[in-house]
Amino acid sequence: MxxxxxxxxxxxxxxxxxxxxxxxxxxxxxxxxxxxxxxxxxxxxxxxxxxxxxxxxxxxxxxxxxxxxxxxxxxxxxxxxxxxxxxxxxxxxxxxxxxxxxxxxxxxxxxxxxxxxxxxxxxxxxxxRARPRRALRLREALRAEQAAAEQRRHSAAARAATRGLAGLTLVGVSTGGPRTLEDILPELPASYPQAVLVAQHMPAGFTASFARRLDSICALEVVEVSTPMPLQPGRAYIGRGEADLVVEKRLGRLVANSVRSDTSLWHPSVDRLVRSALGLVPPAGLIGVQLTGMGDDGAAAMAELRRLGGRTIAESEETAAVFGMPAELIRRGGASEVLPCDRIAAKLRQWAVSGQAGGSSRWDS
Missing domain, CATH: 3.40.50.2300 (Response regulator)
Structure with a gap:
């Protein structure tokens, strides 16, 4: 009972x-x-x-x-x-x-x-089935917000110094995700050379507030996608609730767009996001991250991404509030790495920088 x-x-x-x-x-x-x-x-x-x-x-x-x-x-x-x-x-x-x-x-x-x-x-x-996690203490949260504001002051110069878009980081997340994303995204610098696209299962009407909150604590610029937006390094794109987030190419540039949801159960659909990116960007330029959540949304697409030469991370059971989505990716053999949430940002920084050599304007022009 x-x-x-x-x-x-x-x-x-x-x-x-x-x-x-x-x-x-x-x-x-x-x-x-x-x-x-x-x-x-x-x-x-x-x-x-x-x-x-x-x-x-x-x-x-x-x-x-x-x-x-x-x-x-x-x-x-x-x-x-x-x-x-x-x-x-x-x-x-x-x-x-x-x-x-x-x-x-x-x-x-x-x-x-x-x-x-x-x-x-x-x-x-x-x-x-979730394991509740205590939030940061108030003093720690304020410190994180101050650090993000300081990094934001230098963000324009940092982006200008980045040579084009070095790929895409695709994040799928559901139950327990907002708290987990607050552990990961603030650890990425404004100079992060990839665009970050986040499919967080969330009802319509909440994702705009969620994007504003993340923007206030991250060095990355964080925006909700409601219209086509050019993909830029050092920026995170949050899918709009009850719609799907996809990657498209317009006038020779990669853009994030919000489109009408398909027939799948959860939205924004992780599977649809990853497959749209695979259709336009070489797998070597993609990083998939499967975080806490119920079900299997995104597992098949991220497993395919790894099979084709991309890299993927599954959140480990020790930190996942609900070990459903990452467990399914692991079961399919689709996880390059299995990591607790507090080690994911460091791995993303390592991978994104190692794949940055020579820039990647060929992907977004």
């Missing part, structure tokens, strides 16, 4: 979520109306997963999450409205240790709950 605590101040939302979850037959539900109640219920009920609203009276979701991750860490799934304030708070929650986010339904509640049913249940069951 999966034990889930629903923390939500709306009585209607609480009742709809409870009905949906208990209807599964193998989920036991407890309820809390705000963060303060949740902190009292958790030691007694011992939920395996907590669903946490962002905006609540007495104690809001972010404050509650901080207490949970410090005192009684367990997987937390944020349930947030798709507003700028709500999405930014949800992204902040992911940085504090929440494993994933689900968008609250709009319009008629009963219809909206049914529409989000598969996503909610899938993410709940994935969260139940």
């Amino acid at each position: 999966l034990k889930v605590l629903i923390v939500e101040d709306s009585a209607l939302m609480r009742s709809q979520l409870r009905r949906l979850l208990e209807g599964e037959g193998d989920i036991q539900v407890a309820i809390a109306r705000n963060g303060a109640e949740a902190l009292a219920v958790i030691p007694e009920f011992e939920p395996q997963v907590v669903t946490l609203d962002v905006n609540m009276p007495e104690m809001d979701g972010l404050t509650c999450l901080g207490h949970i991750m410090r005192d009684m860490p367990r997987p937390v799934l944020m349930v947030s409205s798709i507003t700028q304030q709500g999405s930014e708070a949800a992204v902040r929650a992911l940085a504090l240790g929440a494993v994933d986010v689900v968008a609250k339904p709009g319009g008629t509640m009963s219809i909206g709950i049914e529409a989000m049913r598969d996503e909610l249940l899938g993410k709940l069951r994935a969260a139940a």
Whole structure:
């Protein structure tokens, strides 16, 4: 029996979520109306997963999450409205240790709950298998942001000194990914000679806030892709939620573009991103990185990338919140390296610089 605590101040939302979850037959539900109640219920009920609203009276979701991750860490799934304030708070929650986010339904509640049913249940069951990770302490986080700002001051000169685009780094990630990306991307310098493209499974409405947060803590410039954007070294491109991120060639230049999602289960699709890059860039100019997440999205394409001569990294089980996507890449023999998340950035720097000799303008011109 999966034990889930629903923390939500709306009585209607609480009742709809409870009905949906208990209807599964193998989920036991407890309820809390705000963060303060949740902190009292958790030691007694011992939920395996907590669903946490962002905006609540007495104690809001972010404050509650901080207490949970410090005192009684367990997987937390944020349930947030798709507003700028709500999405930014949800992204902040992911940085504090929440494993994933689900968008609250709009319009008629009963219809909206049914529409989000598969996503909610899938993410709940994935969260139940996740290993929560504490976020950086505040002082360390501030230091990271200051270091990123200092590197950013020199970014224009660093990019100008880079001789063309030295290839593409393709990152696939799902449940637990935002926290893992915050361990990796800030460790890449503004002079990183490749463009970084990230397919992070995330609902629409949250990826813009996610890109802004990463941009604030990274020396790389980080942008959400909503229209065609030329690929440049020292820049990271985040796929838009519920669309797919692909590499295209326009007027002789490689661009990142957001396109309508295909029929696959998760979006942005890692598999589609990697295959689009393979169609335009020699495999030797590509690095694939498969991080935490449920399922197998991207495993087949990255295994093909390695077979054709590219290099790939799978996050190791010791740090992956959910060891599904990287495990599948390893099972297929598609991982050149298996590394914990705190060693991935160093390997990327090593590989990208070693493949930079002579530049690669032939790939983007």
